Amino acid sequence: MASPDRRGRVAAAARAGSRRRLPMRLLLPVLVLVAMMAMLMLRGYVHSEILADFRVRPExxxxxxxxxxxxxxxxIDTRSGRITxxxxxxxxxxxxxxxxxDPTWTPKVLDVLKKHHAHAVFFVTGTMASRYPDLVQRMVDExxxxxxxxxxxxxxxYQSKSRIDWELSQNQLALAGAAGIRTSLFRPPYSSFADAMDDxxxxxxxxxxxxxxxxxxxxTDSEDWRKPGVDTIIRNATPKGGKGAIxxxxxxxxxxxxxxxxLDRFLPQLQSQGYEFENLTDALGAPSAHTPVTGLDLWKGRTWTFLVQASDGITDVLVVGLAVIGGLVISRFVLMLLLSALHARKVRRRDFRWGPSPVTEPVSVLVPAYNEAKCIENTVRSLMASEHPIEVIVIDDGSxxxxxxxxxxxxxxxxRVIRQLNAGKPxxxxxxxxxxxxxxxVMMxxxxxxxxxxxxELVQPFADPKVGAVAGNAKVGNRSSLIGAWQHIEYVMGFNLDRRMYDVLRCMPTIPGA
Known part of the structure; x- marks a missing residue:
């Protein structure tokens, strides 16, 4: 058998080891929490829920x-200082x-273009390209x-140059991840005709x-976003006098x-008039706007789209999980109300008795106390007014x-007062x-x-030999304050109704101290 000194050293070493292992045990939950927060922030960014700016400046x-x-x-070409x-x-x-x-409409548009052997230019946003990279790849492949x-x-x-650079680079990152390309074509949001350009x-x-x-x-602007009707869209999109148009x-x-x-009517109608539907660079006789992305830039793009897909998948799972949990919580709440009402009706009947005769034997009331000088006197005096025979034991825990x-x-x-060195309530x-x-x-x-x-009242249930422990119906005394009122609601909902439900179901998980 180890000596007392040896045992002390072993216990101290175990405690020291426990202190060293504690951060490691916490590390994984912290990392998971940080990862989840990062995924939620990424999803909010990609879905334009954070850092989005919806202001539109008047002309x-x-x-x-x-x-x-x-x-x-x-x-409009303003590259290298030129203005043409x-x-x-x-x-x-x-x-x-x-x-x-768009996962619904872009495939339909691509199908119509393919049906009529026409090409087009898709000005994609980074948010949508990040979420649906397969559609961007299909555009390029076709x-x-x-x-x-x-x-x-x-x-x-409205934006600073750094924000503009960010918008462009993030958009290019999404393209690189989706289709492995960069592009030299840009269309400003909320843009119109060239003569609408302002200061x-x-x-x-x-x-x-x-x-x-x-x-x-x-x-030409089809104004299809207004949903004016198919005929109006075709009329708005058709150029005059055989001229070319974007x-x-x-x-x-x-x-x-x-x-x-x-589109399904517009394409054959204009093709029959001798129009060709081409990419912009083909129509202008210029080199392709696409440049392949390789190396580190490609992997950055692929990583970006992977993380976006992962964030969407994880948050979708969270939404389903929250829906399930929410349904269970509501179901539990309804069950709790029904069973607690049943329990209250049962124990409040005039003829209700816990056993054949009331409990009259004396009770020991234990009062663990640590630095309770401000309220211990009121506690003890309230016990002295008890209608039941009791002894009171105040255990001073190193106050x-x-x-x-x-x-x-x-x-x-x-x-009686029992003193001990501080060792905790248990x-x-x-x-x-x-x-x-x-x-x-009785513990209080x-x-x-x-x-x-x-x-x-607390000890009367012991008249039933099947009862092993009793938890009281805790009340908040100072309900006049806002905090006290909320605490009262917490006690009623979190403690008292729960206990009634558990009592009816005969599955009381614990006997709380309150």
Whole structure:
């Protein structure tokens, strides 16, 4: 057998080891929590729930916009300090679709384009491209061009240059992850015709050009977002006199069934008039807007799309889990109300008895106390007013405020004080049980006040030999304050109704101290 010194050293070593292992045990839950928070933040960002800016600036003056831009074509080139604009040649149409890809409508648009052997330019947002990368890949695989439409679709005239760079780089990151490409085409959100360029949007266009992008607006606006009807969409999209045009449509942002129907009629109708539906760079005779992404940039993009997919999947699982848990909580609450009402009706009947005769034998009341000088006297005096015969044992758990002396100075009969070094409430209760004179024991806190009938009511269930322990119906005395009122609700809902339900179901999990 180990010596006392040896045992002390072993216990100390075990405690020290426990202290070292505690952070490791906490590390995994903390990492999981951080990962979950990161996934939720990522989902909120990608779904434009955080860091999104939905302001749209009203039209401004055009004093700073070059006249040749206002009078020029829908393709604006401000790269390398140049200021030029381009038009699509006659009998060539460049269909453009904004705000996608959308899991419902983009596949339908792609199907119609494929059916009529037409190509188009899709100006995708980074949020949608990150969530539906397979659709971006399909666009590229089927020969369409893809352009940037920012990541979160803000009005860039409100944004700083650093935010503009962020919108562009994040949009390119999503493209790299989805299809392994970069693009040189850009369409500003909320843009219109070239002659709508103003003093707020023109500086943005110049800056975008300095970053290596062609800005693409449009010649004809189908206004399909208004859902004006298929005939109106076709009429709005059709250029006059056989001229070439860049046509604005949408494949996302709401119900686009009119767009799909109009497109299925518009394509053969214009093709019969000699129009060709081409990519923008093909129509302009320029090199492709797409550049393959390789190496680290490609892996960054793939990692990004993987994390976005993971965040959506995890949060979808969380939503389902919360729905299930919410349903269970509501079901439990309804069951608790029904069973607690049944229990109350049972025990409040006039003829209800716990057993053949009431319990009258004396009771030992244990009061563990640690620094309860402010309230211990009220606690003990409330017990002395008890209608049931009792002895009171106050276990002073190493108090430093004179709790034990206050009780001893009261000089009350049947009140004993037991002192011990501070060892905690469980040890104090065990010490009290060891010193109790009677078989029935009531435990209470040192800051609690009993009504005169409390002890008598608490012990009456022991008239039933099947009862092993009793938990009281705790009340909050100071319900006049807001905090007290909320605590009262907590006690009623969290303790008392629960106990009634458990009693009816005969599955009481624990006997709380309160």
């Amino acid at each position: 401004a003056s055009t004093d700073k916009v070059p006249q040749k831009i206002l009078d020029g074509g829908p393709v 604009s381009l038009r699509v040649p006659d009998h060539r149409l460049v269909l453009t679709f904004d705000d996608g890809p 020969g369409h061009e893809v352009g940037l439409h920012t990541f979160n679709h803000p009005d860039l005239s 707020k949007s023109w500086p943005v266009t110049e800056y975008i050009g300095s970053r290596g992008y062609l800005t693409v607006v449009n010649d 046509v604005l449509m949408h494949d996302s942002g709401g119900d686009r069934h009119q767009t799909v129907q109009a 430093s405020d004179g709790t034990a002396r206050i009780v001893e100075a009261m000089g009350l009969p049947n009140v 040890a104090a209760l065990n010490r009290g049980v060891a010193n109790a004179r009677y078989d029935l024991i 806190d040192g800051d609690t006040v009993f009504e005169p009938a409390t002890v008598r």
